[in-house]
Amino acid sequence: MKRLVIEPNERRQIEWLVDDVLDEYGQWDAVQFASHAKAVAESLPIRVRQFFRRSQTAETDLMVLSGLPLSPELEPTPTGWDMAEKIGAGTREEIVLSLIAAGLGEPFAWGDQQNGRIVHDVCPAPGMERSETSQSSTAPLSLHTEDAFHPCRCDYVALFCLRNPDKVGTTVVRADNLNLPEKLAEILSEKRFYHRPDQSHIGPHGHDTDAVDVDAILFGPPESRYLRIDFDDTTAADENDQEALDAIAELYKYSVAALERVVLEPGDAIFVDNYRVVHGREPFEPRYDGNDRWLKRVNVLRDIRRMFMLTGERSRIVA
Numbered sequence: 001m002k003r004l005v006i007e008p009n010e011r012r013q014i015e016w017l018v019d020d021v022l023d024e025y026g027q028w029d030a031v032q033f034a035s036h037a038k039a040v041a042e043s044l045p046i047r048v049r050q051f052f053r054r055s056q057t058a059e060t061d062l063m064v065l066s067g068l069p070l071s072p073e074l075e076p077t078p079t080g081w082d083m084a085e086k087i088g089a090g091t092r093e094e095i096v097l098s099l100i101a102a103g104l105g106e107p108f109a110w111g112d113q114q115n116g117r118i119v120h121d122v123c124p125a126p127g128m129e130r131s132e133t134s135q136s137s138t139a140p141l142s143l144h145t146e147d148a149f150h151p152c153r154c155d156y157v158a159l160f161c162l163r164n165p166d167k168v169g170t171t172v173v174r175a176d177n178l179n180l181p182e183k184l185a186e187i188l189s190e191k192r193f194y195h196r197p198d199q200s201h202i203g204p205h206g207h208d209t210d211a212v213d214v215d216a217i218l219f220g221p222p223e224s225r226y227l228r229i230d231f232d233d234t235t236a237a238d239e240n241d242q243e244a245l246d247a248i249a250e251l252y253k254y255s256v257a258a259l260e261r262v263v264l265e266p267g268d269a270i271f272v273d274n275y276r277v278v279h280g281r282e283p284f285e286p287r288y289d290g291n292d293r294w295l296k297r298v299n300v301l302r303d304i305r306r307m308f309m310l311t312g313e314r315s316r317i318v319a
């Protein structure tokens with residue numbers, strides 16, 4: 001994991017950029033801003049831009065920026081993303097995340113997730129405690145590749161921590177640390193697996209649960225494997241393929257053995273390489289008193305044209 005600690009003068013530089021964005025673009029709209037974000041991100045501190053370039057070239061699997069600016073007037077943690085959207089909570093932090101994410105790549109959104117918003121709120125919601133979504137709390141969020149079911153899944157998941165008083169851990173498993181036996185790696189590299197849409201994509205406007213993709217779980221360069229797995233939603237393409245089912249169970253054991261936890265502090269933004277790392281979250285007790293864990297999240301592609309080609313639309317929102 002590579003970490004860059006933002007210096008006070010760099011923090012001020014980022015705060016001025018946020019002021020400029022609010023002055024120039026008026027009412028904050030992350031989707032509208034997305035097409036301008038890369039140009040504005042050119043004015044981020046040079047150390048941030050160099051950190052991203054070097055990390056991307058080296059295929060660094062986890063990157064953290066620490067000491068990013070947080071507003072002294074940060075609102076209480078909303079009770080769910082819909083509440084956050086309604087009251088426009090954490091606007092300055094959304095701009096910070098939009099800018100740094102654009103420094104690394106191209107932010108985009110899913111039409112069926114959080115109302116098509118490009119910057120998501122990750123905070124516990126009453127009634128969702130045991131769901132398989134980012135609104136859960138008392139149930140752990142299982143290890144997964146973000147949006148594993150879809151060919152447009154992001155290259156990086158960016159999580160910007162606004163509040164985490166109980167030091168709830170983000171769980172990560174890095175493909176490089178799995179040490180899988182050759183035979184197991186071989187089975188996981190075959191196109192014998194279904195990747196179904198997860199619960200966050202299911203709903204009146206969600207993806208069809210039958211529209212699943214058959215693919216491998218392991219792929220890419222043998223010396224530096226890529227992973228595609230959601231332990232809640234990946235299964236054998238053929239329900240009678242016991243070898244494939246056993247391989248998923250074995251992979252889970254190896255993943256648990258390689259599990260690491262990262263505790264995000266307020267002002268930390270982590271960029272998780274979605275091809276090299278699977279992630280999840282430890283369980284915690286929500287309080288719903290305005291002090292719960294609160295992150296802003298954005299999905300980032302290295303090249304937005306890959307999405308245009310796959311969807312056939314020049315849009316940053318995957319329908």
Ligand SMILES: [Fe+2]
Pocket residue numbers: 144145146157279
């Ligand atoms: Fe996730």
